[in-house]
Amino acid sequence: MTVTGARSYRLMGVLNVTPDSFSDGGAFLDASAAIVHARELVAQGAEILDIGGESTRPGAEPVSVEDELRRVLPVLEGVAAASDWSTTVQISIDTSKAAVARAAIAAGASIVNDVTALRGDPAMVEVLADSGADCCLMHMLGEPRTMQESPRYVDVVDEVKAFLEQRLDFAVRAGVREERVMLDPGIGFGKTIAHNLELLDRLDELVALGRPLVVGTSRKGFIGRIVADVAGENEPVAVARRLPGTIATNVLALERGASVFRVHDVAAVRGALAVTAATLGRRWTVRGMTQTS
Ligand code: HH2
16 A cells, blocks of 8 residues: 655754764664665655764764764765665765765765854865755754753754854855755754753744745654653663654654654655655545545
C-alpha cells in the first residue's frame, strides 16, 4: 500500500563523526562504520545526510579545523562516492568553520549547516556566496560551552524570529541567494524546556518568514526531562527512551509548517510524518488509486 500526503518535507539523517555527541558519540568515529550508517539512514528514507565532526552539546569543547576535517572528510568522500544513491541524497556538512565547509563542498557536500548562523567564522558567508551551496542558519543564544546557563528572553519566538530575519538579510546582502537559505529555531541551543515548547507550539510564526524551516528535536534533553517527570524519575530518561517524544515533536512541527526534520531515527519519524501528512492533506493513495474522500 502506498500512502502519500499533500505536504512536502524532507528527512535529514544525523551522522555524527565525533567521540562526544550527546546521543551517539563514538558510535561512528570510524569512517567505515559511519559510511555503513549513512547507507542505513538513506535506506530508511533520509534525503539529506547531515555529517558533523564537532559536538555542539552543552559544555562541548571546541575542535580544531584539522581534527574536524580528519573526522568528516573520509566519510564525506565515501558517501559521495556511493554513486547509486548520492544522486538523490544531498550531503550537508554540520560546521561553523569556513575551511571545513570549503573542503566539504569540494568533497561533495551541497548544504552547509551552520549552528552559528554565519557568526562563528567571518569567512563562512563568502564560502556560501562563492560556492552557491544551500545553507541552514540556526538560532543559538550564546555559545555551546555556556548556552544553557540560565537563558532569558522577553518573548522567545519574537526574538528568535527577529534574529533569523536579520541573519537571512545579512546572508543575502553578502551575495547568498535567498532561495538557498533554510532557517532553524535551534531547539535546545540556549533555551529552557519552556522556551523549546513555546517555539514548537508557535512554529507557524517562524514559517511566516517564508524560508523552509528545519527542526531538530531528536533525542534532546527537554524530551528526556518531560518523560522522566511523568514517570516520576529524577534524572532525564536515557536517549533510548526519547523516541516517542521525538516523534511527537516532529509530528507537531510538520503540522505547524516545518519542512526539514533533522533526526537520528529516520524510519520511525518517517512513518509518523507520512501518516501526519496524509491526515493533514486529506488525501491518500492505495495501490495506485488516489482517494480524496
Ligand atoms: N542540533 C544539533 C546539532 N546540529 N543543526 C541544526 N540545524 N539544528 C539542530 O537542532 C541541531 C544541529 C545537536 O544534536 P546532535 O548532532 O545529535 O548532537 P551533538 O551536537 O552533540 O553532536
